[in-house]
Amino acid sequence: MGSIMGKAMDENLKKNQEFMKQMNQIVLERQIQMQNQMREKQMAMMVARSRDLFQWFGAFYATYAFAAIAANMKSKGKNKAMVAPLLPLTFILGYQYDLAYGEKMERMRKEADRVLDNESYLLNMPHGLPSFETIEAGRQKAKLDSILNKHTSGRDSCKAQVHGYGGARYKKFNSPEEAQAFVNGQDSGGFSNYTSGGQSSYKYSWDSAQSYSSCYSNETPQHSSHYSYQHQKKYTSGHRSSPYTCSSRQYSSSSTSSGSTYKGFEEDHVYTDGCCRNNGRDNPVAGVGVYWGPDHPSNVSERLPGRATNNRAEIHAARIAVKQAKEKGMGSVTVVTDSQFLINGITSWIHKWKKNGWTLSDNTKVKNEEDWKSLDSEMQGIDVKFKHVPGHRGVDGNEAADRLANEGAMKIMQKKSWFN
Secondary structure, eight states: HHHHHHHHHHHHHHHHHHHHHHHHHHHHHHHHHHHHHHHHHHHHHHHHHHHHHHHHHHHHHHHHHHHHHHHHHTTTTTGGTTTTTTTHHHHHHHHHHHHSSSSSSHHHHHHHHHHHOOGGGGGOOOOOOOOOHHHHHHHHHHHHHHHHHHHHHHHHHHHHHHTTTTTOOOESSSSSHHHHHHHHTTTOOOOOOOOOSSSOOOOOOTEEEEEEEEEEOOOOTTTTTTEEETTTTOOOOOOOOOOOOOGGGGOOHHHHHHOOOTTTTOTEEEHHHHHHEEETTSOEEEEEEEOOSTTTTTTTEOOOSSSSSSHHHHHHHHHHHHHHHTTTSSSSSEESSSSSSHIIIIIHHHHHHHHTTSSTTTTTOOHHHHHHHHHHHHTSSSSEEEEOOOSSSHHHHHHHHHHHHHHTTOOOSSSTTOOO
16 A cells, blocks of 8 residues: 555656746746847847938938039039048948948857857966856955945045144054953053143054054043132143944943932932944034933933034034023033033134134045034133043943933934023
């Protein structure tokens, strides 16, 4: 019984295989027929085009020949220059007639047959037919080119953001981890922290063959450093805030609850932060965060209108904080930020910018001029101090302001906001 069932199944399998073979053959034949019909239609269009061109050229030739011969006869043979072009035009007319109505197409077909039969080596593709190996090699090369172009465009974008700011530096790293360590102030490549007097000293010992490049800035920890706007203390490190994106930031769990203890938080201190997703790339969105305390009614989380950059967000976050302090009737306020760029710009660089008419040493305009002016104007009539804290190091107020900025970047623009 089992052998009978096995034979039946084998027969059905063979029938199915035969049926599939026939179906594949029919499909293949139809594809060939369709391609041949398309070829025939294309050839017919080419022949029709040749004949139409011959008719137009023939009409032009006849008109010109009549006019040239008539002009030559009228001048009694003195205007031979009019007849001279008829010789090359006659050859062209003959070629067009042969192509349109003669045997030129047939001669070309015979020559093609001869090439296929006797000179097939002329038809070989450069480097032979494509194979899996060559296709994969091409794909890998395209992927590598894309990465290199991305790094090149990233460097150009970085240059555009730091151009014009004193002390801005390009750095190279062997890995993204080294770059992030530099941002976090944990650089092991020879970077030395600035001194308590506000001056900076830098030592670099980087290998010239490093492959990763970035324009990250170092945010070094110095909790007790204050920067007074009125006394105009000089801080000359020249570093700006880091242009990393919001999505890459890490948050401390100690600031997630409104009931957590915020060490060192004082009533006249306000934490600010700016955030920009896709900073320096396509479709950036920026947000500002102002943090006065847990569940404080003055906390701000809004999207930044206009040009979205991390630096503009940092400036406007500070501006909003100062504006709020003035509206509260406060005589002084301390803005706590992780942006050394903001502190340097508003306490040091801005005085030289004003003196030079908001023009840099290379005769270019200061970037974010209107933003700096708005912050500077808001600071009139109140004693504003700036305090630097390291970013993403578990400083609760900074972490909370960072979260507010991230949330603001994802919000839609409101009709009533601190930017209206």
